Amino acid sequence: MNAIWSETMHPGGKWSGIIGKGKMIRLTAVEPGANVSMLMYHARDLTERYNMPDTLKAQHTAHLTKGNVLMSDNGRAMASIVHDDLGWHDPLGGYTTRAGTDSKYGASRYQESRNDWLRSGQENLAVELVRNGLGDRDMAPVVNWFSKVFCDEEGNMLFAGNHCAAGTTVTLRLEMDVLLILSNTPHPLDPQEVYPSVPIKIEVLPAVQIDSADYCVNFRPENRRAFDNTWTYYALQD
Amino acid sequence: MLKAFHRVESPRNPEAAVYDKVIPAGEGWMYELQPGQVLRIVDLEGNQAADTLFYDADHPEDHYSAVRTFNAQSNIYLTTGSTLLAESGKELAAIVADTCGRHDTLGGSCSSQSNTVRYAHEKGHMHNCRDTFMLELAKHPEGHRYAKRDLSPNINFFMNVPVTPEGGLTFEDGVSGPGCYVELQSKCHSMVLISNCPQLNNPCNAYNPTPVQVLIWNE
Numbered sequence: 001m002n003a004i005w006s007e008t009m010h011p012g013g014k015w016s017g018i019i020g021k022g023k024m025i026r027l028t029a030v031e032p033g034a035n036v037s038m039l040m041y042h043a044r045d046l047t048e049r050y051n052m053p054d055t056l057k058a059q060h061t062a063h064l065t066k067g068n069v070l071m072s073d074n075g076r077a078m079a080s081i082v083h084d085d086l087g088w089h090d091p092l093g094g095y096t097t098r099a100g101t102d103s104k105y106g107a108s109r110y111q112e113s114r115n116d117w118l119r120s121g122q123e124n125l126a127v128e129l130v131r132n133g134l135g136d137r138d139m140a141p142v143v144n145w146f147s148k149v150f151c152d153e154e155g156n157m158l159f160a161g162n163h164c165a166a167g168t169t170v171t172l173r174l175e176m177d178v179l180l181i182l183s184n185t186p187h188p189l190d191p192q193e194v195y196p197s198v199p200i201k202i203e204v205l206p207a208v209q210i211d212s213a214d215y216c217v218n219f220r221p222e223n224r225r226a227f228d229n230t231w232t233y234y235a236l237q238d
Numbered sequence: 239m240l241k242a243f244h245r246v247e248s249p250r251n252p253e254a255a256v257y258d259k260v261i262p263a264g265e266g267w268m269y270e271l272q273p274g275q276v277l278r279i280v281d282l283e284g285n286q287a288a289d290t291l292f293y294d295a296d297h298p299e300d301h302y303s304a305v306r307t308f309n310a311q312s313n314i315y316l317t318t319g320s321t322l323l324a325e326s327g328k329e330l331a332a333i334v335a336d337t338c339g340r341h342d343t344l345g346g347s348c349s350s351q352s353n354t355v356r357y358a359h360e361k362g363h364m365h366n367c368r369d370t371f372m373l374e375l376a377k378h379p380e381g382h383r384y385a386k387r388d389l390s391p392n393i394n395f396f397m398n399v400p401v402t403p404e405g406g407l408t409f410e411d412g413v414s415g416p417g418c419y420v421e422l423q424s425k426c427h428s429m430v431l432i433s434n435c436p437q438l439n440n441p442c443n444a445y446n447p448t449p450v451q452v453l454i455w456n457e
Binding site: 046047049051052053054056057058059060061062063071073074075076088092093094097099135136137138139140141142150151152153154155156157188189222225226228229 | 299312368390404408
């Protein structure tokens with residue numbers, strides 16, 4: 001399938017844009033050890049956004065993979081994971097901060113390092129939030145694509161090393177018109193002492209028609225009801 | 239590392255509290271705490287959920303961040319010793335006593351819309367926590383400074399939502415009991431927003447939502 005558009009996000013890079021419903025976005029880790037933090041908002045009503053607790057509770061899961069749907073705070077299916085090489089993406093670990101990045105990898109500023117300075121997730125996301133008319137108050141839990149964090153029985157969060165190989169892809173189908181915000185910055189719980197530098201390929205692909213046997217729609221009864229809510233929303237407008 | 243269940247009793251005497259109020263099931267409470275004040279939430283009849291949010295009252299756009307909070311302690315459960323962080327990283331409050339021993343901050347609050355997804359489309363009319371949050375914002379004199387976009391993932395005091403090592407999410411009842419309480423010391427002017435959960439669709443409260451009590455001490 002030919003991409004409508006593609007771009008490579010540099011390590012430390014960021015991207016935001018509106019993508020229409022029915023299109024797909026494919027992320028590819030060009031090298032091993034990638035992490036991409038993602039926020040998602042409804043393009044026509046930015047107060048509606050991906051909601052981590054609603055998504056996880058409805059699907060009885062603490063990780064994301066093929067079949068899972070990213071649900072909004074208004075009970076709608078915003079995007080579906082239609083392909084996944086990995087089996088586990090992290091919705092819990094959050095984003096890196098400037099203080100955390102400096103303390104882990106050493107202080108870094110543009111003044112000395114030019115474009116090799118080490119960007120933080122918080123600053124990347126803040127820039128793109130403001131660019132799109134939002135701000136710090138709209139910051140919310142991110143999805144960390146390509147990362148795995150699991151919990152032991154006492155609730156301790158453990159980062160799985162060597163989780164993401166080179167060439168790994170994950171593909172989302174957008175069920176609503178969304179504003180996507182991406183930051184190619186390390187996972188905050190990644191214990192590596194060197195700032196991971198993994199380019200990420202972003203591709204936007206044409207729509208695939210949803211049929212009655214669709215894997216994500218039928219993944220759980222909750223998912224079908226979230227799709228119903230999305231289809232009702234558009235039926236009232238189209 | 240936090241223990242799985244970490245029970246710590248409070249030395250504070252309820253008779254010395256400067257504020258004492260019962261929040262019936264399905265009702266809300268919005269209140270500004272002064273720096274150093276201690277808030278106790280009491281699960282009067284057991285296994286009730288107190289859905290709670292904190293804000294920096296001097297900067298209402300800075301809300302409680304569940305993810306920053308559990309990331310900072312590398313543990314997803316809250317108990318004595320947990321510090322509640324805002325999205326900016328600012329310390330909003332610290333848990334200073336807890337006779338329940340574990341609280342959830344992953345599961346969020348119920349809403350009309352999420353109830354249609356989790357249970358059935360026909361459940362949309364039922365009373366829910368996010369409606370309570372929004373009614374409190376509508377009623378409270380300072381509520382106009384907050385909006386739906388500020389309703390971030392909250393704390394569910396007295397709830398246990400374990401994550402399995404395989405990445406599953408489960409709901410387990412019975413960690414709290416009649417009279418169990420949690421105490422938080424405010425680190426700033428913090429706005430507290432509580433929805434005493436009216437959930438009738440899952441068995442966490444034996445389908446019988448009950449009151450909670452809030453007490454405040456000047457420290």
